[in-house]
Amino acid sequence: MLQEPLKRKTHLSIALALVFFFVIYPLLVDAEASYLVFLFYTAFMYVTLSQGWNIAAGYAGQVSLGQHAFFGIGCYVTAITWRAGTAGYLDPLAMLMSGAGAAVVAIVVGLPLLAKLRGDYFALGTLGLGEILRVAALNGGSFTEGAAGISIPSDVYQSIKPYYFIALLISVLTMLSLWFIAHSRIGLALVAIREDETAASANGIPILRYKILAFTLGAFVTGLCGSLNAYFVFHIDTTGAFNLNWVIMPILMVILGGVGTFVGPVLGVFSLIAAFELIRLLTPQLHPIFSGAFIILVTLFLPDGIMSYLTGHKNRLLHKLSPFKWLALNK
Amino acid sequence: MKNNGKDVVLRLEKITKSFGGLMALNGVDLSVEQGQIVGLIGPNGAGKTTLFNVVTSLYKPDKGDVYLAGKKITGKPSHQLCHLGISRTFQLVKTFLSLTAFKNVLIGAIYGHGMRGRQAREEALEALRLVGLADKKEVVTAHMTLSDRRLLEVARALAAKPLITLVDEPMAGLNPSEIINMLKVIKRARNERNVAILWVEHKVDAIFRLCDRVAVLDYGRKIAEGKPEEIAQNKKVIEAYLGKPPP
Numbered sequence: 001m002l003q004e005p006l007k008r009k010t011h012l013s014i015a016l017a018l019v020f021f022f023v024i025y026p027l028l029v030d031a032e033a034s035y036l037v038f039l040f041y042t043a044f045m046y047v048t049l050s051q052g053w054n055i056a057a058g059y060a061g062q063v064s065l066g067q068h069a070f071f072g073i074g075c076y077v078t079a080i081t082w083r084a085g086t087a088g089y090l091d092p093l094a095m096l097m098s099g100a101g102a103a104v105v106a107i108v109v110g111l112p113l114l115a116k117l118r119g120d121y122f123a124l125g126t127l128g129l130g131e132i133l134r135v136a137a138l139n140g141g142s143f144t145e146g147a148a149g150i151s152i153p154s155d156v157y158q159s160i161k162p163y164y165f166i167a168l169l170i171s172v173l174t175m176l177s178l179w180f181i182a183h184s185r186i187g188l189a190l191v192a193i194r195e196d197e198t199a200a201s202a203n204g205i206p207i208l209r210y211k212i213l214a215f216t217l218g219a220f221v222t223g224l225c226g227s228l229n230a231y232f233v234f235h236i237d238t239t240g241a242f243n244l245n246w247v248i249m250p251i252l253m254v255i256l257g258g259v260g261t262f263v264g265p266v267l268g269v270f271s272l273i274a275a276f277e278l279i280r281l282l283t284p285q286l287h288p289i290f291s292g293a294f295i296i297l298v299t300l301f302l303p304d305g306i307m308s309y310l311t312g313h314k315n316r317l318l319h320k321l322s323p324f325k326w327l328a329l330n331k
Numbered sequence: 332m333k334n335n336g337k338d339v340v341l342r343l344e345k346i347t348k349s350f351g352g353l354m355a356l357n358g359v360d361l362s363v364e365q366g367q368i369v370g371l372i373g374p375n376g377a378g379k380t381t382l383f384n385v386v387t388s389l390y391k392p393d394k395g396d397v398y399l400a401g402k403k404i405t406g407k408p409s410h411q412l413c414h415l416g417i418s419r420t421f422q423l424v425k426t427f428l429s430l431t432a433f434k435n436v437l438i439g440a441i442y443g444h445g446m447r448g449r450q451a452r453e454e455a456l457e458a459l460r461l462v463g464l465a466d467k468k469e470v471v472t473a474h475m476t477l478s479d480r481r482l483l484e485v486a487r488a489l490a491a492k493p494l495i496t497l498v499d500e501p502m503a504g505l506n507p508s509e510i511i512n513m514l515k516v517i518k519r520a521r522n523e524r525n526v527a528i529l530w531v532e533h534k535v536d537a538i539f540r541l542c543d544r545v546a547v548l549d550y551g552r553k554i555a556e557g558k559p560e561e562i563a564q565n566k567k568v569i570e571a572y573l574g575k576p577p578p
């Protein structure tokens with residue numbers, strides 16, 4: 001890449017133009033009535049969630065199936081601090097606390113899991129984390145208000161615009177952080193760990209520390225999204241907050257776009273949202289079947305994602321990552 | 332610690348390691364001095380790789396201790412051992428396949444030794460030059476030949492600026508001209524870096540040509556140690572390799 005400063009300049013211009021477009025778009029249309037503005041808001045959330053998974057799974061090779069746990073923690077931290085009066089509406093401090101809460105859990109849970117469990121077992125352990133937290137929230141008494149969940153008075157809602165811009169800001173900051181990490185010595189360590197843990201540690205990389213770092217950063221941004229979601233839906237319960245969708249969708253989007261790549265997940269987010277919308281428009285009844293089939297086809301036959309068609313790099317990374325290894329049998 | 336006036340870099344004391352009922356290493360003593368090339372030979376399954384794995388903390392020894400420059404380092408985590416001055420290569424090559432040759436070696440310089448920025452990049456280039464891969468620095472490792480990957484592992488191990496580097500069968504799977512090249516590289520590494528090398532190899536003639544000393548393992552025990560010409564004559568060694576002659 002370094003010997004292609006021109007290409008890099010083009011990429012930067014495209015990125016800036018896109019961000020510029022997204023910034024002015026809701027100002028040009030009737031944002032409250034625009035379905036596209038809502039879809040873009042959703043897309044920004046998924047960009048962050050996707051990269052939050054991608055940094056640990058795609059870069060460092062540590063596949064988490066527990067992102068919904070961090071999303072849920074973000075939801076609940078925001079709902080609970082708001083109910084307690086500690087935080088206001090769209091309060092940046094509450095959002096940061098939500099991210100931090102998710103990050104702390106990632107460290108506490110990640111230390112034993114990442115130190116002891118490899119591959120499939122780490123994935124299963126994180127999947128368990130989501131379930132444990134869901135059940136805990138269900139039985140949390142007046143603290144989490146059990147199955148009924150926490151309701152927040154929705155009369156503060158005025159416009160979708162603040163949500164849209166906050167989601168955009170979080171996704172841009174996430175992308176920027178990932179870019180700097182991927183191009184720094186940290187990124188080098190993460191990829192080395194993914195490629196060969198034994199060689200990485202024999203060459204001086206403290207592998208546990210870097211795995212935790214990637215996992216925790218991913219949890220932090222996922223928690224931020226959970227927080228914004230709490231402000232958006234005004235009602236937090238266990239099925240919404242710890243919904244498996246929050247982990248399945250980002251994974252699909254990353255795989256579709258290109259796991260372990262920087263731009264791929266963004267392409268994956270927009271393509272998958274577009275595809276699902278199209279399917280929904282054409283055949284509302286068949287939706288779940290179509291999307292299910294779509295997902296299976298993509299993971300089987302497009303393991304390098306859309307990115308591989310743009311860059312020509314086909315490294316079959318997905319089939320080398322632990323819970324996806326079985327997919328290689330189909331080739 | 333001195334031994335014949337030279338510093339002892341690595342000293343193993345009665346290393347014992349078993350897997351279930353199998354004694355892979357049985358009270359092995361060994362020491363390597365600064366700038367020395369020590370060969371470690373022995374039949375398949377003798378415990379050579381296991382010894383490397385114990386020294387680099389992939390395995391914890393059941394008994395015995397490892398000393399680096401006089402300090403006990405038994406059981407310290409692998410990455411710390413690399414910082415302290417032990418680097419290695421692997422019998423089954425372990426390069427970072429999706430990264431370029433340059434970045435592989437850069438990892439050695441940055442994480443193995445703790446260099447930063449330009450210094451790290453220069454050291455990486457220097458190590459690539461030493462093994463003769465300077466012009467392939469931008470090649471992604473997945474596209475390299477086995478011989479080049481083995482050279483790359485040596486370069487990565489050297490970029491960590493170790494006191495001692497452990498090389499595990501660097502010639503396995505190479506053709507005759509690649510073997511000659513590897514021989515030159517190992518010699519050059521010792522001469523230019525004054526690094527100690529502990530070298531496991533089945534190509535015994537190469538070991539005898541280059542090593543200052545040779546140790547022989549058989550069924551987890553050290554059965555002989557000495558100058559190459561002594562080892563070549565040693566009856567126990569010949570027996571270990573060829574089996575006992577009929578009485």
Ligand SMILES: Nc1ncnc2c1ncn2[C@@H]1O[C@H](COP(=O)(O)OP(=O)(O)OP(=O)(O)O)[C@@H](O)[C@H]1O
Pocket residue numbers: 350353355373374375376377378379380381382422
């Ligand atoms: N992780 C392990 N678990 C169980 N047994 C092992 C393990 N590693 C090595 N062994 C056994 O220990 C013995 C020594 O193996 P080692 O790999 O050290 O031999 P080696 O001298 O390097 O042989 P080669 O020349 O074939 O590489 C062998 O019998 C091997 O099967």
Ligand SMILES: [Mg+2]
Pocket residue numbers: 379380381422499
């Ligand atoms: Mg071996």
